[in-house]
Amino acid sequence: MTPIRILIVEDDRKIAEIQRRFVERLEGLELCGIAHTMADARDLVEVMSPDLILLDVYFPDGNGLDLLRELRAIDSSSDVILITAAKEVETLRSALRGGVFDYILKPLVFERLQDAISRYRDHLNRLSGLHQLAQKEVDALLPRSSGEDETPKEERLPKGIDALTLNKIRAVAARGGQWSAEEVGAEMGASRTTARRYLEYLVGTGELSAEVTYGSVGRPERRYAHKT
Structure with missing residues (x-):
């Protein structure tokens, strides 16, 4: 050294x-x-x-x-x-x-x-x-307070995304496997449209992945799962 x-x-x-x-x-x-x-x-x-x-x-x-x-x-x-x-x-x-x-x-x-x-x-x-900077590397290099009493900042959510509903979606997805928006909505008592909006938000943040599957009649369907 x-x-x-x-x-x-x-x-x-x-x-x-x-x-x-x-x-x-x-x-x-x-x-x-x-x-x-x-x-x-x-x-x-x-x-x-x-x-x-x-x-x-x-x-x-x-x-x-x-x-x-x-x-x-x-x-x-x-x-x-x-x-x-x-x-x-x-x-x-x-x-x-x-x-x-x-x-x-x-x-x-x-x-x-x-x-x-x-x-x-x-x-x-x-x-x-x-060798090359990304924002996370910049954030790590900039001076930060080292106080142990710091509390994490609350997650900033976009308009139309509620923290309580989002956590319910996360809880369903955390069970594992692949889920459709309709299945997630049924589990938490919400509409398919609402569930899909939250699922797509989690795809955007990188928490979930989504892939298109085809049913027996050839109808495409997006299914969501935790990233591995």
């Missing part, structure tokens, strides 16, 4: 030392430098080309957000995680506009950094395995 090369940019030497120890506790990382000033940071970025920069905001000789904007202006390949005491919303907005991978408030907790590095490594792995 190729190590992720880390640059720490932090003016407080004690905090920088804590970050260094945290980085050394994590597997698959390589510390390529520590900068205590903006001037040193620019030099180390140019010379070392780190994969990831752990960047503070406030420095005696400048602002970390300025360095972030400079990196983006030159299309630098270095990614950035801000580790800062700055709690102003505008600072967060500027960081997001600059494309930071993560924003961590001080005091830095080891587990929070570990989580950020883990997600960053997953991000790199996804990128390295891609």
Whole structure:
């Protein structure tokens, strides 16, 4: 596994030392430098080309957000995680506009950094395995909240499709086998037309498959089944 090369940019030497120890506790990382000033940071970025920069905001000789904007202006390949005491919303907005991978408030907790590095490594792995993008790959790569208390979004249904009726259709189809719209309608007490509308919706979402069969008199009929 190729190590992720880390640059720490932090003016407080004690905090920088804590970050260094945290980085050394994590597997698959390589510390390529520590900068205590903006001037040193620019030099180390140019010379070392780190994969990831752990960047503070406030420095005696400048602002970390300025360095972030400079990196983006030159299309630098270095990614950035801000580790800062700055709690102003505008600072967060500027960081997001600059494309930071993560924003961590001080005091830095080891587990929070570990989580950020883990997600960053997953991000790199996804990128390295891609050859052509589809929307699901884009969605997986874009930053998302990692909070465990997130609840799934409700299914958005088109006009004319009711969630209760849709779940009844799903329950019938889940029994297995192939079903006609007339058979599904009879099972749930709905008309053939209503059942077919819902079945075709599920075909469109990819939950069901449909194929045309011919009865004894040669009349074509669409029959629906769960995809295998």
